Amino acid sequence: MQKREELYSGKAKSIFKTDDPDRFIMEFRDDTSAFDGVKKAQLSRKGMVNNKFNAFVMEKLKDAGVPVHFEKLISDNESLVKNLKMIPVECVVRNVAAGSLCKRLGIKEGTVLTPSTFELFLKNDELHDPMINEYHALAFGWATQDQLDQMRSLTFQVNDVLKTLFANAGMTLVDYKLEFGLFEGQVVLGDEFSPDGCRIWDAKTGEKMDKDRFRQDLGNVIEYYEEVGKRLGVTF
Template sequence: MKTNELKLLYEGKAKKIYEKSSDEVIIYFKDDVTAFNGIKKDSIIGKGKINKLITSFFFKMIEEKGIPTHFISDVDDNSFVAKKVKIIPLEVIIRNYTAGSFCKRYGIEKGIKIQKPIVEYSLKDDDLGDPMICKNVILSLKQVEEKILNRLEYYSLKINNILSSFLEEKNIILVDYKLEFGIYDNKVYLADEISPDTCRFWDKDTMESLDKDVYREDKGNLIDKYSEFLRRINI
């Protein structure tokens, strides 16, 4: 992909968004990896390619199950074409097991299965550190309309069922993850990515991480673990 011929609309920690047309963008997955809000960062060759491959795979699966996504088609190893959605300024976080900040926040141990999936929200704002936000505050600040917020929760829980069921067959636990959504033509679409950067995946038998916690916690080679996840899901 010749990115120098396209207009760069946005660059984040892990992706670049280029304008393809008035209705479409090209999403390029970088090899950059960060943790702790960018305090720890590196570039690891091959990471972008793996995350793009996993994201495309899951978006196609989710679309087939009736949930609209912004994914349109693959471009190359690191890029795909997507609908130019207007991103909703919220991250939807689904938790199936206790881990990460959830354990720190409530003083509980890691790895406890949660009886019913927990849905949390954070405000997409890097300057504020993406703070947690509850439904009442979301509606009071008019971040989204209530019907859209309800749609986000409905889609997120349905996606949780789709991914959890699929991964269980691969002996992988979907611990927790974040989702982003956007609006296109007055309709809600799943956007951004679903990858080991945005999810916690554990081996069911060993509880070993197959996600970015390997990098966060210096638990091994990130590419090795991401590649193992790829192999386990047969792509």
């Protein structure tokens, strides 16, 4: 698969065209950012760690019947993925209260949520990814009802698989965000699943093992990303 011109460069990943119009190369860079790009840094090995972490998780989800855009690793920092028409709506599941939920609703961090909550956000950096509901998505044409239903169902299917996976490795999957797109008319999981887009705590100590280490200046960000991966069985 020949790598061609860059199609898109985001905060931490770049997308390149290939000689197959239905396949892209997704490159994970060492860039990291928080607070809508206000805080930025370069973290050595981050691209490699997130690429391999994402590949591991995507294979687990694929084995569980979740349609994913990931196809295969092609280098330490690159993966071959399907060319999706992305739906500009992020799906967020929260198993434990943390982050913006605590700020918005005054909920104590660490409160176990039963049932887990499901929220929608518009993917728009300029607007700071505002929270929306299904009526917004329908009224403004961001997604159809059938697509929203499938996205919600798949997001909770992912939760069933990954909560168990992390729990068996001594960790709590606190929350995460997912993005979806369309491939040949089918709703497919896109983007990535890595410690950049979820919260992970040590099940015994509650120690944070995710991007909050960067947001909150806790240090050893990539070391903790690698520790999470190694507990799950990722080979770096």
